[in-house]
Amino acid sequence: MYSEIRSIMLIAAAVLLSACAAVGPNYRAPELKVPTEWQAPQAGKSADVNAWWSRFQDPALSTLLEAAQQENPTLLKAAAAIEKARASRSAAESGFLPSVTASAGTSWSGSLKNGTGTGVTTGATTGTSRSSTAGLDASWEVDLFGKSRRTVESAGALLQAREADWHDARVSLGAEVATTYVDYRGGRLKQKYYEEQADSQAKTAELTALAAKAGFTAPADARLAEASAASTRSTALAQQGECELLVKSLVALTGLPEASVRQTLGADIRALPVPDGLKVTALPADLLRQRPDIVSAERTLASTSALIGAAEAEKYPSFSLSGSVGLSAATGTSLLAPWSFGPTVSLPLFDGGKIAADIKGARADYAAARAGYQQVVRDAVKEVEQALVRLDSVARQEEEAKKSAAGYRAYVSATEANWRVGRASLLDLETARRSAIGAEVTLLDLQQSRLEYWIALYKAVGGGWKSTSGEATRMAQTVSPAPAGKEGELK
Template identity: 50%
Template structure:
């Protein structure tokens, strides 16, 4: 006949069973998806003997004003501050979630004095200690902690993405501003030239050497040139205000910083694109954030499934009556089973599965967008590179043609209409040349951003919002 279990043996067996059950965690085992990417780039990849890496790329522009503007923007960026606060919120969520797996204890005390008329009053004092611990039998807390931990990594990747995007936006705006200044100078030169032509034409019309229609054409050309010059200066002013917005510094300080430097469009070192698409996808912080969100969604499926099962908690209390020296205590397990909830918990599982499917689709969409951005930047770079030399040659030749036509006009062998057509062609060619020069640099910046901006997978963020430097 088997021996009956002693209370101690029963307690030990129960504890062993609880530990065994606590080791279970329901729900799917997460595996990071393998992004579907080609083995090579289809767009032309630039090859240059002086190609450099993404690290410290901005310093290789050799433009002190650009470096200063990026430093200012990163030091006081509301966007980066918001990204950092989201990291702190995610860290706090993880701490709160993990606390759910730990025992909780609380203490209370009371004192009361009572009596009746003509009787002696009495004072009753008591102290109470309560403790409880919910056993994480099916891994609900652990799955929620997994999700919270994954979201910390997602928010850290978002912070790095904000840093990369901010630097790229500052640089692109600065490049546009420099190109805008060169275009404004070109319009001012044209305006000065057209002003002289209009004055000469007016004199010739007054003397009867040319028809009044030429005077009207000269005045129309002058008005058009003035309008173009004003429009271009306004565009430059708008870009300057964008730099104020991005850097947090006022216009006089920005202009003073740029005053001592070159007015030319800054030229960056060429980026080397040696990695294949699949490697580039691992270099992008935005894709890392999407993948971590996918991991969090997977863990939340397990947390929702764990809610379908019973919950077990241990609770106890000790009460001490200080006046009477009486101590009472209680201790025992409590098992809670949901008998009817109208399908709420099952719906929570369905919702978690739908969230995972949505997160997976978002990640897949992000992969496609990343590949497209790199391919587009490569195509644009190759196109502008091929057009740039021809555009520069065209600008030089049209300028020579304008000078010759102007000389012929002064000699009386060319009409004012011929002169204005030559002027428009020369100005259009110069604008095209400067625009292509600016576009080339902008496309290099776009490629820098599309390649991940030098972010290293696993890079963490300091507890100080400005602690992680680019």
């Protein structure tokens, strides 16, 4: 009786101990030093980042973006990673529950009877009996020092990281589709300008050839004019080839048939989309709660921190309860039902330094993840600052380019008026027209660059990604800097 009471007390003590705090560091997001405000100049109007693509007011772009989000291999791969992480978390949670196995079996036994005097076995049997068994085994390891809790904590954080990776892939995909689309629209416009410039140079070559034939100019000038026209035609053809390559890229990004992509783009040459401006009004620290790649890096850091505790738990005793009950019966015997139940305690005494090495490795993984998190944050701030600088620079260049293009257009109009009254030659008019076309191409390059920088800024601020699920909301909250402690300190 005394031994049974002692066993019950041991079991109760073990259950109470299982409520103790898990060993290992309690994770807190590291406090990172970031600027209190953006240093680069701001440009554009305030806009809601979440609905940014709709501000392009371009149905073709909206169609391509929607198609790209459907069956893109990158997104499918990221979704599969989420499912794998979810399965890993479920597997880790199973450590809290007991394991139960059942078994059953039946066997027959007997002996073969030999033939008389012949030494040959006849195959007859004698003394046949049957025995049946059934059993149930159960075991439960009590989570005394939090190994299972830390493992579940790590798996849960890793699941949140994979969810953020999916959002990051979605943002990157949208930015890539939009950039390719803008390049295509700009390329078609440049092709048009180059073709117009080639036509103008062809006319100049004709006039120069006539002048050379009449002896008013050197034959070399006529050759030079022909060469310039051929060079510009070559540039136009090269630009046409680049546009074809961009169509192939859109096919690969969206998964649509090429005929559908071409139908969406249209055969006509369209102007570049003109979206509303985007102004970054959030503070740099708020960026940490908006970029999914930063959330992923922080959640990965939390996962590695929890694995330190799981490794340290191996240093301490483990306590498990196990029991079994079985049924057995044989021919001619009564039914038996043996059972057993009892606690088991194991303590690692010597392992050749494996546990210490595992703990050291887990801490090294945490240090690497912390450095990776710091780098991602620094890169994020750099990308926003650089995008703002580029936007400001190209905006100021665009203003000057607009003045230049307007001036050249006015000069063409004046030259054409003089040509009509005989005050300017056709050669002067074509030269003025080519200068105007060159100014228009320069302005187009700046407008295209500005759109691409807007897209880069959209991506740099996280693409307007916001959490919708409870886990994703927790991801955003845990990125906030810790109220105290050194950077990346483990408590």
